[in-house]
Amino acid sequence: MNNKLHNTLYAGRMTQDGFTLTELVVAIGIMAVIILFAGSVFQTSVTSYRIATAQAEIMQKFRAITNQLDNDFRGLRKDAPMFIWFQLDTSDVNNRLDQIMFFADGDFQSTRTYDTSVNPIVPAVSGSPAVSNLARIYYGQAQSIDPRDNTIKYPSALRFIDRVLSRRQHLSIANPATGNSYAQFPLDTGGILTINPVQNDLFEHDTNSLSQWQAAALNGTNVDNIITGCFGNNCPRIDLTDANTLHLLMAQKVGNFSVQWSYLYTNAGQTYVYWWPSIDPANGGGTADSDFGPSGITLSQFGFHFNTAPSSFAASWFNDSYAGTMGRYYLTRPSFPQALKFTFTLYDSRGVFKDGQTFTHIVYLGD
Amino acid sequence: MIKKTPDSRHQTRDAKGFSLTEVLIAVGILAVGMMFIASTFPVSIYFASVATERTIAPVVADEAFAKCKIYLNNFDISVLDYTNHQILEGLLPNEYAYPSTPSTNPYLKKYWWSAIFRRVDVNEVQVTVFVSRKVGASGQYYVGSDPNFDPNRPDAISIPVTVLGGSELQFGSLADKHLINDGYTIVDDATGQVYRVLERYRLPNDAIIKLDRTWQGGASSEVWVVTHPVNGGRYPCIGVYQKTMRF
Numbered sequence: 156m157n158n159k160l161h162n163t164l165y166a167g168r169m170t171q172d173g174f175t176l177t178e179l180v181v182a183i184g185i186m187a188v189i190i191l192f193a194g195s196v197f198q199t200s201v202t203s204y205r206i207a208t209a210q211a212e213i214m215q216k217f218r219a220i221t222n223q224l225d226n227d228f229r230g231l232r233k234d235a236p237m238f239i240w241f242q243l244d245t246s247d248v249n250n251r252l253d254q255i256m257f258f259a260d261g262d263f264q265s266t267r268t269y270d271t272s273v274n275p276i277v278p279a280v281s282g283s284p285a286v287s288n289l290a291r292i293y294y295g296q297a298q299s300i301d302p303r304d305n306t307i308k309y310p311s312a313l314r315f316i317d318r319v320l321s322r323r324q325h326l327s328i329a330n331p332a333t334g335n336s337y338a339q340f341p342l343d344t345g346g347i348l349t350i351n352p353v354q355n356d357l358f359e360h361d362t363n364s365l366s367q368w369q370a371a372a373l374n375g376t377n378v379d380n381i382i383t384g385c386f387g388n389n390c391p392r393i394d395l396t397d398a399n400t401l402h403l404l405m406a407q408k409v410g411n412f413s414v415q416w417s418y419l420y421t422n423a424g425q426t427y428v429y430w431w432p433s434i435d436p437a438n439g440g441g442t443a444d445s446d447f448g449p450s451g452i453t454l455s456q457f458g459f460h461f462n463t464a465p466s467s468f469a470a471s472w473f474n475d476s477y478a479g480t481m482g483r484y485y486l487t488r489p490s491f492p493q494a495l496k497f498t499f500t501l502y503d504s505r506g507v508f509k510d511g512q513t514f515t516h517i518v519y520l521g522d
Numbered sequence: 523m524i525k526k527t528p529d530s531r532h533q534t535r536d537a538k539g540f541s542l543t544e545v546l547i548a549v550g551i552l553a554v555g556m557m558f559i560a561s562t563f564p565v566s567i568y569f570a571s572v573a574t575e576r577t578i579a580p581v582v583a584d585e586a587f588a589k590c591k592i593y594l595n596n597f598d599i600s601v602l603d604y605t606n607h608q609i610l611e612g613l614l615p616n617e618y619a620y621p622s623t624p625s626t627n628p629y630l631k632k633y634w635w636s637a638i639f640r641r642v643d644v645n646e647v648q649v650t651v652f653v654s655r656k657v658g659a660s661g662q663y664y665v666g667s668d669p670n671f672d673p674n675r676p677d678a679i680s681i682p683v684t685v686l687g688g689s690e691l692q693f694g695s696l697a698d699k700h701l702i703n704d705g706y707t708i709v710d711d712a713t714g715q716v717y718r719v720l721e722r723y724r725l726p727n728d729a730i731i732k733l734d735r736t737w738q739g740g741a742s743s744e745v746w747v748v749t750h751p752v753n754g755g756r757y758p759c760i761g762v763y764q765k766t767m768r769f
Contacts, residue, residue, distance in 0.1 A: 175539075178539070181545065185549065185552070189552070189556075192556055192560075196559065196560070196563065199563055199567070200566075203566065203567065203570050206570070207570060207573070210574055210577070214577055217581070413623070415623075417592055419596055425612065426596065426612065427612065427613065427614050428589065428592055428593060428612075428613055428614070428617065429614070430623075433623070435616075437614065438614040438615050438616040438617075493592055493595070494588065494591075494592050496622075496623070498621065498623040513621045513623070514581070514621055515585060515620065515621045515622050515623055516584075516585070517584075517585055517588035517589065517592075518588075519588055519591055519592070522595070
């Protein structure tokens with residue numbers, strides 16, 4: 156038995172069917188070099204693929220937001236009020252949670268359907284979309300789900316990457332003369348409007364006409380009610396698991412949303428274009444001249460109301476006639492600014508760009 | 523017992539193994555092959571960055587045009603010349619960057635623009651925007667003779683040239699010849715026409731450049747160009763965009 160084994164081994168050795176240790180080591184060594192090389196090549200291509208995909212996703216989101224902004228502002232009604240709410244992000248001075256609301260002409264259609272066979276007419280699963288040539292449009296960051304604990308939070312409590320940009324539209328729809336009528340919104344009691352924040356998110360229609368809004372904007376109580384119903388903590392509430400709130404969604408992973416208006420400022424004989432409010436308006440590099448703080452507005456949250464001058468409204472809101480008294484940070488044009496600058500930081504869904512990418516977009520409103 | 527004779531071992535090795543020379547040659551061939559494959563990678567990375575830059579360039583140009591519109595709207599355009607461009611220098615330094623919102627973040631402002639304009643009609647202005655990338659925070663750029671120019675950002679400068687006929691231009695001053703090289707984009711000061719430089723000839727004709735098409739302008743002119751950084755480096759300009767605005 157032993158002899159047989161010996162013979163086999165012996166025969167094998169003699170004809171050299173196996174590899175020596177040296178040969179194996181050399182072969183494995185060469186293979187290791189090749190695999191290392193191939194691995195690094197593979198790694199590079201995977202990284203560049205990931206970057207390219209993330210860049211494409213961000214650019215797609217950028218185009219979606221800017222195209223929508225351009226479309227909406229093209230039909231801006233300057234004879235109607237415009238509201239801008241400024242909110243500093245306390246966690247990072249470079250971030251803001253601004254909100255803007257205005258009226259615009261255009262071809263508007265609701266995202267949800269309205270069933271006109273029931274009374275009052277409200278959004279329903281069946282039916283057809285409402286259409287209108289006038290809408291009240293709002294942009295701002297929404298309350299949304301925090302994936303860390305699956306609860307809905309205010310945008311300021313969310314991480315930058317979990318924040319969501321919302322567009323909330325309300326089509327101006329007059330009630331038909333006969334038959335069923337649209338659920339009255341906002342509530343109008345003897346010319347005094349009340350905006351229910353829940354209905355504001357739920358409905359995509361306004362039963363008020365433009366002239367009713369124009370008249371309402373001249374009344375301090377009404378302006379107060381509009382502001383409290385739409386801004387600050389009554390920003391849109393988006394629950395991605397609830398189909399009834401999805402019409403409010405503009406884009407996910409928008410970490411910062413700020414609105415600034417342009418004004419001209421003359422310094423040492425030269426006129427410059429400035430943007431208000433800004434943390435460093437003169438581009439000096441520091442925040443000593445910030446529009447928020449001692450030389451500007453000391454509130455970290457405040458709003459501006461354009462085009463009309465009601466007798467009184469909420470303490471943290473100003474209108475354009477007040478602006479002239481706030482240092483040099485004023486509107487140089489009557490009422491509406493010449494241009495608005497939107498700044499937003501976009502993140503990709505896989506976290507390739509850890510700090511996101513910041514974009515600016517200027518909407519020219521004209522003279 | 524296993525018996526091995528030195529002879530039989532020697533013979534087997536000779537017959538079936540590889541010699542050191544063979545292994546070295548094989549590894550050498552492999553190395554050359556790998557080097558060829560490896561050399562394609564910087565190219566693909568380069569093209570990936572070019573693709574990103576070309577995607578962002580129109581966005582930067584859009585922003586530049588919007589700012590030109592605001593600036594020129596508050597500017598007396600009746601003083602503008604029809605056959606001479608003027609450079610837009612009346613904005614705050616950060617306004618030429620993209621994104622332009624002042625920030626305390628130490629991130630690099632990578633994209634910059636520069637705009638020149640001339641009048642083309644009573645109330646129409648042609649605006650040409652150069653979009654550039656800036657590499658490194660401390661890069662310095664040529665400022666020409668204009669004291670208003672900011673050396674910290676890539677800006678368009680004008681260079682006098684004389685026309686040799688056809689598609690060839692000669693530098694007005696020999697000292698300028700290094701400012702325009704192969705692949706640069708230039709804009710005629712008088713007509714606003716955009717040309718691409720195919721090549722700058724070798725010595726002794728290195729003050730002559732060949733364009734991609736026949737020169738349409740006059741016999742002598744100035745051309746606008748965004749040139750390389752002072753200490754050398756890549757051509758910073760990513761794209762040139764043109765638009766006519768009515769006021």
